[in-house]
Amino acid sequence: MGRQFISILRRAAAFALALLLAPPAIARAETAMADADLLLAGNAIRAFNIQGPDGELLVPRRAEEMHGRGKPDSGLDEPDYVGVVGFAALTPSEKISSFSTFDRTPWVLPAYQREGEKWTVSGTVLHKTPVVVVDQVLRPGPDQDYRGYLQVIRLDKNERIWLKVTQFVTVPYWTLPAAEAVNYGNFIAVYRNASRHDPKDGSGRSGSIPDGMHILLADRGNSRYFSPDRENNPFLGIYFPNGEEDETGSFLFFGPADLTIVY
Numbered sequence: 001m002g003r004q005f006i007s008i009l010r011r012a013a014a015f016a017l018a019l020l021l022a023p024p025a026i027a028r029a030e031t032a033m034a035d036a037d038l039l040l041a042g043n044a045i046r047a048f049n050i051q052g053p054d055g056e057l058l059v060p061r062r063a064e065e066m067h068g069r070g071k072p073d074s075g076l077d078e079p080d081y082v083g084v085v086g087f088a089a090l091t092p093s094e095k096i097s098s099f100s101t102f103d104r105t106p107w108v109l110p111a112y113q114r115e116g117e118k119w120t121v122s123g124t125v126l127h128k129t130p131v132v133v134v135d136q137v138l139r140p141g142p143d144q145d146y147r148g149y150l151q152v153i154r155l156d157k158n159e160r161i162w163l164k165v166t167q168f169v170t171v172p173y174w175t176l177p178a179a180e181a182v183n184y185g186n187f188i189a190v191y192r193n194a195s196r197h198d199p200k201d202g203s204g205r206s207g208s209i210p211d212g213m214h215i216l217l218a219d220r221g222n223s224r225y226f227s228p229d230r231e232n233n234p235f236l237g238i239y240f241p242n243g244e245e246d247e248t249g250s251f252l253f254f255g256p257a258d259l260t261i262v263y
Contacts, residue, residue: 034062040155041085041132047158050134058083060132068169070138070146078146081133086170088129088163092185105263112149112162119149119162128174130155138165174263179256182217182235189259191215197232199252204228207252215239215254227253
């Protein structure tokens with residue numbers, strides 16, 4: 001509990017400093033938090049004396065255009081994540097129903113250690129944890145994406161760990177509108193029928209669910225299902241009609257205007 005409290009204080013202090021240094025026109029919370037993570041990344045790199053290819057201290061950077069998760073760089077080249085500040089994030093899964101207890105947050109990811117050319121689970125890291133990448137071992141995957149591992153420094157506790165590259169995103173997508181967030185990964189949203197278009201099942205039938213229900217939204221790139229109503233309800237979600245701890249959830253397609261991200 002003491003360490004967690006200290007890590008919260010460290011990030012809050014960096015956030016406050018970034019907010020003070022930001023010009024008034026851009027002194028928004030999200031901008032200041034991004035700058036705070038850069039400050040923490042710089043401190044972590046100095047503490048571990050991480051050097052770049054030029055022999056100088058590695059300079060942390062934001063690279064939101066890179067997406068993360070092993071997506072190829074321009075020209076299908078291997079992405080260079082070294083120095084990039086981003087976030088540990090739950091790996092998207094095609095087996096959406098495996099999240100039948102999705103409302104038990106925070107989500108937890110495995111952290112790895114390297115032993116020669118093998119990586120073994122050494123601990124855990126929370127979904128949304130800010131990190132800076134200091135090394136990478138990647139290879140082309142069976143699709144156009146890359147597979148492998150990234151060595152990162154956790155900015156909440158200055159600890160070096162390895163993550164699967166699919167566990168790394170460059171954008172805190174849970175702060176984006178739902179229509180953009182589905183391009184990055186799974187998230188939890190509250191449903192309210194603001195659009196007046198009922199969600200649809202896979203056969204195009206309307207589904208009636210109450211406002212305020214929590215929905216797990218699937219990463220669009222990993223969805224195996226296609227909406228019969230792509231204009232109004234393009235996004236696949238799973239909900240639990242008899243309570244969120246049920247074994248079996250139900251699938252419906254939702255519209256972005258009806259979803260507010262809460263996790």
